[in-house]
Structure formats: C-alpha cells, structure tokens
Amino acid sequence: MAVCALVSKISQVSGRLCSKALCPANTAVRALSCTGSRSQLHRVKGAGVLTGQVDRFGGVTVNLADAGLPADISEGAFSRLLQDSLVQWKSEGKAAVWLRIPISLSRCAAASSTHGFTFHHAKHDHSVLALWLGEGKSRLPGFATHQVGVAGAVVDESTGKVLVVQDRNKTKNAWKFPGGLSEPGENIGATAIREVFEETGVRSEFRSLLSVRQQHNHPGAFGMSDMYVICRLGPLTYDINFCTQECLSCKWLDLADLATTGDTTPITARIARLLLYGLEQGFDKIDLTMEELPAVYSGMYYQLYHRQLPPTLKP
Amino acid sequence: MAVCALVSKISQVSGRLCSKALCPANTAVRALSCTGSRSQLHRVKGAGVLTGQVDRFGGVTVNLADAGLPADISEGAFSRLLQDSLVQWKSEGKAAVWLRIPISLSRCAAASSTHGFTFHHAKHDHSVLALWLGEGKSRLPGFATHQVGVAGAVVDESTGKVLVVQDRNKTKNAWKFPGGLSEPGENIGATAIREVFEETGVRSEFRSLLSVRQQHNHPGAFGMSDMYVICRLGPLTYDINFCTQECLSCKWLDLADLATTGDTTPITARIARLLLYGLEQGFDKIDLTMEELPAVYSGMYYQLYHRQLPPTLKP
Numbered sequence: 001m002a003v004c005a006l007v008s009k010i011s012q013v014s015g016r017l018c019s020k021a022l023c024p025a026n027t028a029v030r031a032l033s034c035t036g037s038r039s040q041l042h043r044v045k046g047a048g049v050l051t052g053q054v055d056r057f058g059g060v061t062v063n064l065a066d067a068g069l070p071a072d073i074s075e076g077a078f079s080r081l082l083q084d085s086l087v088q089w090k091s092e093g094k095a096a097v098w099l100r101i102p103i104s105l106s107r108c109a110a111a112s113s114t115h116g117f118t119f120h121h122a123k124h125d126h127s128v129l130a131l132w133l134g135e136g137k138s139r140l141p142g143f144a145t146h147q148v149g150v151a152g153a154v155v156d157e158s159t160g161k162v163l164v165v166q167d168r169n170k171t172k173n174a175w176k177f178p179g180g181l182s183e184p185g186e187n188i189g190a191t192a193i194r195e196v197f198e199e200t201g202v203r204s205e206f207r208s209l210l211s212v213r214q215q216h217n218h219p220g221a222f223g224m225s226d227m228y229v230i231c232r233l234g235p236l237t238y239d240i241n242f243c244t245q246e247c248l249s250c251k252w253l254d255l256a257d258l259a260t261t262g263d264t265t266p267i268t269a270r271i272a273r274l275l276l277y278g279l280e281q282g283f284d285k286i287d288l289t290m291e292e293l294p295a296v297y298s299g300m301y302y303q304l305y306h307r308q309l310p311p312t313l314k315p
Numbered sequence: 316m317a318v319c320a321l322v323s324k325i326s327q328v329s330g331r332l333c334s335k336a337l338c339p340a341n342t343a344v345r346a347l348s349c350t351g352s353r354s355q356l357h358r359v360k361g362a363g364v365l366t367g368q369v370d371r372f373g374g375v376t377v378n379l380a381d382a383g384l385p386a387d388i389s390e391g392a393f394s395r396l397l398q399d400s401l402v403q404w405k406s407e408g409k410a411a412v413w414l415r416i417p418i419s420l421s422r423c424a425a426a427s428s429t430h431g432f433t434f435h436h437a438k439h440d441h442s443v444l445a446l447w448l449g450e451g452k453s454r455l456p457g458f459a460t461h462q463v464g465v466a467g468a469v470v471d472e473s474t475g476k477v478l479v480v481q482d483r484n485k486t487k488n489a490w491k492f493p494g495g496l497s498e499p500g501e502n503i504g505a506t507a508i509r510e511v512f513e514e515t516g517v518r519s520e521f522r523s524l525l526s527v528r529q530q531h532n533h534p535g536a537f538g539m540s541d542m543y544v545i546c547r548l549g550p551l552t553y554d555i556n557f558c559t560q561e562c563l564s565c566k567w568l569d570l571a572d573l574a575t576t577g578d579t580t581p582i583t584a585r586i587a588r589l590l591l592y593g594l595e596q597g598f599d600k601i602d603l604t605m606e607e608l609p610a611v612y613s614g615m616y617y618q619l620y621h622r623q624l625p626p627t628l629k630p
Binding site: 075103104105106107108109110113118119120121122123124125126127141142143144145146147148181182183184185186187188209210211212213214215216224225227229230266267270271273274277285286287288293294295300302303304305306307309310 | 418419420421423424425433439440442458463500502503524525526530531539542581582586588589600601602603608609619620624625
C-alpha cells in the first residue's frame, strides 16, 4: 500500500497539490463577520470567534491584520478568543488553521503557541503560524527549504583560460569560480552573470548549465539545505576589476592548470576537467541548454535545462 | 568598479562568506553578563543592556531564551532595554543585531519592530529578527528562498514504457511523472525514489539527473521560488498500487505515446522525447551522472551531478 501525503506534492508541470487556498501568503484573507475592534472585544468577552477564509482542503486562514482585533489586545484575551474559535473549528471538522500575524501583534503568536500553534515561517513584517487539526501527522506544506547558489565559469575559448577568484574570507585561499546566492525571483543564468560582474568586473553572457551540487547542513544556511548550480558563461569583456571586499585575488587561469593545481577545490578541479573536455571535443558534450516553456496553469513561462535534443526530435 | 556584497555569497566549494557567526541558528548564543531575571530587571530599570555573542563581521546575536529576561517582561520594558542596548551597540560600531526570540516571548518581536527590526525567519518554536546597523544597504544573508521538487521518470527499458500518473487535484488531468518536494536534508535521488513509491507503489533506483527547471511566484510556494529536478530512475518492481488520495490514475505508458499525446504537459512531453532519444541512442547522451565529492572545509561529502567525463579525464 502506498503511503500518501495530501499536500506538499509537486506535480510534473504545475506544482504542488497544495492549493493556493492552503497557502496564506498567497490568499486574500478576510475575517468575514468581524469589522472592528468593538465587535471583536464583544467576542473576546465570550460571544464570538475568529473567522477566516476556508480553503478546499478544509483549512482556515485568519489574517489578524484584518480581524478587527484591538491593537492592544492582551495575550490572555486573544488566547480565550482563539480557544473558542478552535472549539468551533474542530466541531466543524476543519483540517488546519493558519494565522497570519503582523509583527506588531506578535504577542498573539505567544498566545497561539499555548494552543499548539508553531511558526510556519516569518518574513519582514509578519509571521505565519499553523496548527494541524486533521487526523494523523500534519500534511501541511512546508516553507522554503533551500538556498540556491550559482557560480559562473567564464571560459575564454580563444585562450583556453577561465576566470577564477580567491575569497578573502577563507582560511584556504583556493582558486574558485565567482558566484553567490540567487535572489528570490532571479533566474540561474542572471545570478551567475550578476555575481561574476560584482566580484570580478567582467561582463559575460549565459551559455549553459554544467553541474548541480546538493549539500545539507551548510554552516551559512541557517540549517537549510543548499543547491549549488554551475553555469558556463562566455566573456563579453576581459579587464578584471575585482571586488577587494570579497576577493583576495582574481585572474584568468589556464583551464589545464586549474584542472591540476593543488590550490583549488575538488569541485573546481572537476569542472575544470569537464570544461577542458568541452573545449577540446565541443561544449555540446557537457552542456545542458536552456529553453523557455509555457506553464500550463499559470500562463507564465519557465526555464527548463536539459541535454540538447537532435533537430529531428525537437518539438 | 565592481559592486560588492559582504555576505550572502557562495564560494565554489565551501559556501558563503557569511560566517557561522552571522547565522544565529548555528551559533551558541550566550548573554554574557546576564544570569537571571533579577539582574535583567535591574537593567530594565535603566542600568543595563542586552549582551550577546559578537561575530567576526561585527554582528551581535542575542538569544532571548538565555538573556535572563523575566517571562512576563512587558513590551514597553523590553523596548527600553533594547533602546539602551542599541545606543551602546551603535557607539561600539556594531554592524548588525540578531535577536533569537522564543515563541513564548513573541511580544518582544513587536517591541523590536518599533526599533526597525524585521523578521529574518521563524521555525517551529522561535523567530529570528535582524537589524542592520552598518553603512548603506543591509548586507545580511537572507533565509532559504527556494523549494526543491523532484520528479522521477521510471523507464522500463525492456518495454520502452515509463511510469506516469494523473493528479487527483488538477482540473486538467495530464499524464505526468510522479514527484514531490524534497525534505530538508534529503538528497535529490532519494526524494525521487520516495515520491515514486508513495504515489505509485513502484520501487525504483536512481540512474541520473535529466533536467532542471526554475520557476518563480509558484502559487504553492508562499511567494518563494521553485527548483524542479527530473531524475531518471530504473524500476525494481513493476506492479502499480497507486495512492488514491493523490492520484486519479497511474500506468506504464509508451514513451512514444507520451511524447506525442495532447494529454500531458509541455515539460513531460519534452522529457519523454529526451528519454526516447536516450533509449534509442544510449542514455549517456542525456544523463548527468552523480558522484560524491569531499567538502573541503566541513569534512562532509556532497553530491555533484554533471555530464560523465571520458575515462582519460577522470581524476
């Protein structure tokens, strides 16, 4: 018998079974029957409950910014209101409760924790707490779990050299490809180009995706996992003007030297050998090329990387 | 002149310049001169300041669980304590302040926000807030930005068929590869194998990485970005016992049919063509193979995926 998970699933194209409705960050939330602090206070005295938007999985989302709570509601008063609300939600068979809490009302997070709520995530000016009311283990979707870093290997095909840097803040000053963290909403190739420019002053353009590395428990990742993507870039400029805050040094180095030197890292040496192979036999031997394809449900486009298909098999 | 970012950087092997010390989740934090609520209360009355661990970037981390605060400290009292602490940290030229706040003391998050602190992230029973005190734009590292999903294309080479499912919760019931979200600490191949089994009941083994897709503003990702990886798997069992909660249907389908049917998604059709090409010409044409390599600094191993090198270029 297959084990099932109701949500937290990715589908082939369109993503998780987790619906919009289960995701409070994307849901316009209204406290339906609650319009001001006066009515809320009345409830706090015992007559009312919090109301929120119900999703198709049976989850309820309450945005405390819209719930008409008094700005100075006490932890005790909110706790009683939440207690009464939970009694009602449980009697209605609700599967889960999401609370979106403005930072100014954070004392409500403490009150919620006494009823079993935990932080799902927090960003800037609000936190989101969740409580699973359904049977068995929580099937609520998790929050972002990974950082994505991108490095750019800028290869000058005319000389067989590649652009490398030494980090300023490392004890072992190994030669490496410049790179950094992908910003939210930024494409892989854009990250590589931006980071190469920021660190070295060299302008470049995207050619292909070469390699993916997965690492866990990265010390700089707050306990999250780390995806690291290495791109092949082509140089548009050649003059180096490196960032002295970040880099100790920067130069164009022969790929053959990088592949064999002891002053590098295992990944860099490996990718140098891969690039040498590409330089000698054709980059089509090592590249994953990128194409944009339409997303079925959202109407947007996304970027897909894989080995190039022969012309006869192209769509 | 290259634009620089002090932290939030990934290096080739060992990760970000962001040090452990800038990452409160990984730092054992001590309030050095503060041992109990009595001394803290004394401070609250004006004599003292919060103390924390200083990192090599000039950031201070204070863990409120260890700061000796009274459990019932008011927002006003904490705000005054923080105000005095900020005056001191600024006079000392500190670059940033991190506050790790237990959920039960969440009212301190509200108080902190009045001094410019914002949520960096929150997990389970605590939140982390940050305030940049240095010059210019904040150079503090961000939190996790991506979800990573993995699909498994289980190819039966003896029949040319591949295992596909129809999601239960989609309006368009396209045939797709089973898959789901990678859990923290889980390797890509392990996610693919687990998800295939959970959805279809078929046991499989990892063969290669085929494709990477990047998508932003995914409706189920809480505003985060989405990395989606497609793996090639080999079947170990063939009997289907699919999850009826998640799937409407599941079957072994001819790759040639999947490549041409209208009842699928653009990505699935594309990967079906890629797999057909591999089936006919050899999977070495389309595969990124995986190897484990040692991490230079941590002493751990990580998984690296790229095109296979010819034996002469192997290390």
